[in-house]
Amino acid sequence: MSSQKATKYSHLPLSTTGPIDCAVIGTALLNTAYFNKGTAFPPDERRQFELTGLLPQSVHTLEQQVKRAWEQYSAMTDDLSRNTWMASMKEQNEVLYFKLLIDHLDELFSIVYTPTEGDAIQNYSRIFRRPEGCFLNIRDLDRVEHDLAQWGHPEDIDYILVTDAESILGIGDQGVGGILICVAKLVLTTVCAGIHPSRTLPVVLDCGTDNESHLRDDLYLGLRERRVRGPRYDEFVDTFVQAARRLYPRAYIHFEDFGVANARRILDRYRPDIPCFNDDVQGTGCAVLAAIKSGLHVSSQKLSDLRMVIFGAGSAGVGIADQVRAAIATERGIDKEEAAKQIFLIDKHGLLTSESEVSSSQKPFVKDAESWKGKDTSLLSVVQEVRPNVLVGTSTVPKAFTKEIVEAMASGVGRPIILPLSNPTRLHEAIPEDLLNWTKGKALVATGSPFPPVKGPWGKHGAQTEVKIAECNNSVVFPGIGLGSVLSRARLVTDKMLVAAIQGVAQMSPALEDETAPLLPGVDSVREVSVRVARRVIQAAMAEGLATEVDIPTADADLDEWIREQMWEPEYRPLRLVGAESASRAAKGELKIAGSMKR
Ligand SMILES: NC(=O)C1=CN([C@@H]2O[C@H](COP(=O)(O)OP(=O)(O)OC[C@H]3O[C@@H](n4cnc5c(N)ncnc54)[C@H](O)[C@@H]3O)[C@@H](O)[C@H]2O)C=CC1
Ligand SMILES: CC(=O)C(=O)O
Ligand SMILES: [Mg+2]
Numbered sequence: 388m389s390s391q392k393a394t395k396y397s398h399l400p401l402s403t404t405g406p407i408d409c410a411v412i413g414t415a416l417l418n419t420a421y422f423n424k425g426t427a428f429p430p431d432e433r434r435q436f437e438l439t440g441l442l443p444q445s446v447h448t449l450e451q452q453v454k455r456a457w458e459q460y461s462a463m464t465d466d467l468s469r470n471t472w473m474a475s476m477k478e479q480n481e482v483l484y485f486k487l488l489i490d491h492l493d494e495l496f497s498i499v500y501t502p503t504e505g506d507a508i509q510n511y512s513r514i515f516r517r518p519e520g521c522f523l524n525i526r527d528l529d530r531v532e533h534d535l536a537q538w539g540h541p542e543d544i545d546y547i548l549v550t551d552a553e554s555i556l557g558i559g560d561q562g563v564g565g566i567l568i569c570v571a572k573l574v575l576t577t578v579c580a581g582i583h584p585s586r587t588l589p590v591v592l593d594c595g596t597d598n599e600s601h602l603r604d605d606l607y608l609g610l611r612e613r614r615v616r617g618p619r620y621d622e623f624v625d626t627f628v629q630a631a632r633r634l635y636p637r638a639y640i641h642f643e644d645f646g647v648a649n650a651r652r653i654l655d656r657y658r659p660d661i662p663c664f665n666d667d668v669q670g671t672g673c674a675v676l677a678a679i680k681s682g683l684h685v686s687s688q689k690l691s692d693l694r695m696v697i698f699g700a701g702s703a704g705v706g707i708a709d710q711v712r713a714a715i716a717t718e719r720g721i722d723k724e725e726a727a728k729q730i731f732l733i734d735k736h737g738l739l740t741s742e743s744e745v746s747s748s749q750k751p752f753v754k755d756a757e758s759w760k761g762k763d764t765s766l767l768s769v770v771q772e773v774r775p776n777v778l779v780g781t782s783t784v785p786k787a788f789t790k791e792i793v794e795a796m797a798s799g800v801g802r803p804i805i806l807p808l809s810n811p812t813r814l815h816e817a818i819p820e821d822l823l824n825w826t827k828g829k830a831l832v833a834t835g836s837p838f839p840p841v842k843g844p845w846g847k848h849g850a851q852t853e854v855k856i857a858e859c860n861n862s863v864v865f866p867g868i869g870l871g872s873v874l875s876r877a878r879l880v881t882d883k884m885l886v887a888a889i890q891g892v893a894q895m896s897p898a899l900e901d902e903t904a905p906l907l908p909g910v911d912s913v914r915e916v917s918v919r920v921a922r923r924v925i926q927a928a929m930a931e932g933l934a935t936e937v938d939i940p941t942a943d944a945d946l947d948e949w950i951r952e953q954m955w956e957p958e959y960r961p962l963r964l965v966g967a968e969s970a971s972r973a974a975k976g977e978l979k980i981a982g983s984m985k986r
């Protein structure tokens with residue numbers, strides 16, 4: 388794990404071995420989260436960096452700091468306070484923040500990500516203390532390039548995570564608060580895949596908001612006007628993309644939580660030319676297909692046996708449909724049109740048929756209206772008619788998977804695969820406990836946000852069994868896809884790279900070994916999953932001639948070592964004082980960089 392040890396790949400630019408250059412001293416250093424070590428600054432650095440007198444005398448280890456931080460954290464009494472406490476720790480000391488997070492990931496994952504991050508986003512303008520990330524203004528197109536340029540030199544940024552915040556998780560339009568989904572997902576890229584935290588950039592495209600409560604709130608911090616749509620919106624997105632490409636030509640662009648009318652359109656527009664990825668469309672599709680594959684393995688079925696109903700045909704639902712359709716077509720050796728017959732999309736007005744008003748991405752999945760004429764096309768009726776073995780929820784409609792629907796599904800198949808994915812937790816289409824009780828333990832369940840295990844009399848002769856529930860969230864896959872794309876400096880993110888990522892995750896499913904185990908790997912193996920996904924993505928990029936990084940090893944073991952060496956880890960590295968002249972002027976309070984020298 389330690390990156391201090393030299394390896395054969397220590398020379399690589401992203402290798403995190405050895406000392407780091409630091410041009411700040413004194414209080415400014417203590418206030419720079421990336422360099423700050425707090426009480427762990429060793430005596431020699433305390434002297435060299437003008438810290439004596441600014442810290443208590445005892446020098447503690449990172450492990451001792453984690454212990455203290457965890458004690459403080461444990462005194463918090465509600466999840467939003469826990470989330471706020473974590474955010475403030477991140478502002479103070481990044482190494483300690485990430486170390487704490489990695490050491491207690493099981494407890495903290497749901498605090499820094501869904502569901503609690505959803506509450507933080509909704510309350511952004513109320514709990515705001517200081518900004519993090521880049522805020523771009525649709526009313527100021529001329530400033531976009533300038534505002535983006537503040538974040539570094541061309542080679543400094545590897546990963547840009549951008550939202551327009553119109554469809555945050557399942558909580559809709561959150562305007563400027565959407566910046567926090569970018570911050571949270573970037574935290575996951577570091578925790579799960581070792582993407583360097585200082586080489587990432589969260590961006591919110593502030594286009595206004597149609598959220599009435601934000602519009603009425605005089606403390607709301609974003610543009611307090613209705614969302615701008617149409618050509619001006621497209622121009623804004625394009626201005627951002629072009630500026631990001633010019634300023635940070637090596638950066639991979641991750642789109643998150645755009646509205647349903649824009650998510651796919653924007654992805655399709657930029658995908659042929661730049662390395663970009665939409666997590667809700669592609670990441671969700673990959674995670675769900677991996678979960679389905681492992682569910683089919685447990686139920687001894689194949690993709691060719693699949694009959695899938697997706698409830699909620701928005702960005703995520705159609706993204707899943709696309710990914711599964713492609714996989715069926717490949718497995719059965721048929722065209723995509725034929726494969727789409729196994730997939731049924733239901734939206735607000737029922738099953739999508741040739742008479743429904745549909746978007747171009749939904750169109751390939753519509754069913755012949757004639758054959759459904761006179762029939763009810765609600766979820767229950769479609770389940771009764773189709774007898775699906777897979778049911779997916781991406782509708783944001785809580786409790787939509789009723790007992791009647793689930794029993795109807797279970798009566799037709801041995802092991803129904805049921806994936807209520809709508810986040811945050813309160814929007815899930817069903818909860819695991821109900822699904823298992825209604826199906827007498829037969830359902831294979833994975834959920835969009837984390838759930839505790841469920842116990843019931845489902846073992847042999849009614850023995851109590853504990854079923855662990857996988858979190859089926861794009862977080863299982865997007866960090867590894869990002870890592871693979873960044874390290875290989877892939878020119879594009881292609882379908883083949885995504886298929887490779889799915890294979891990487893599916894191979895690591897605990898359910899392959901034990902059918903009561905979760906369908907997807909859990910937080911305990913996130914970094915290893917990301918190495919595997921990244922390896923597969925890099926190999927696919929190389930096979931397609933899209934990897935621009937030179938000298939990437941080809942053998943699996945070498946490639947894994949090459950990847951691991953470039954994954955950032957939360958460790959205190961020795962600091963090397965650079966710009967001594969600046970530092971000494973800073974010490975005298977002559978430079979702005981020093982910040983306040985007095986408390
Ligand atoms: N677990 C995961 O990894 C992911 C989960 N999600 C969750 O999925 C949900 C949907 O997200 P997106 O697709 O991005 O949103 P979206 O807004 O693009 O899609 C939601 C769809 O559900 C439909 N819908 C609304 N009410 C309905 C009803 N009564 N019956 C049937 N359909 C209905 C909407 O018309 C829309 O097409 C959210 O809760 C989100 O958090 C999204 C991405 C990843
Ligand atoms: C997980 C995710 O991306 C979402 O719920 O939107
Ligand atoms: Mg999302």
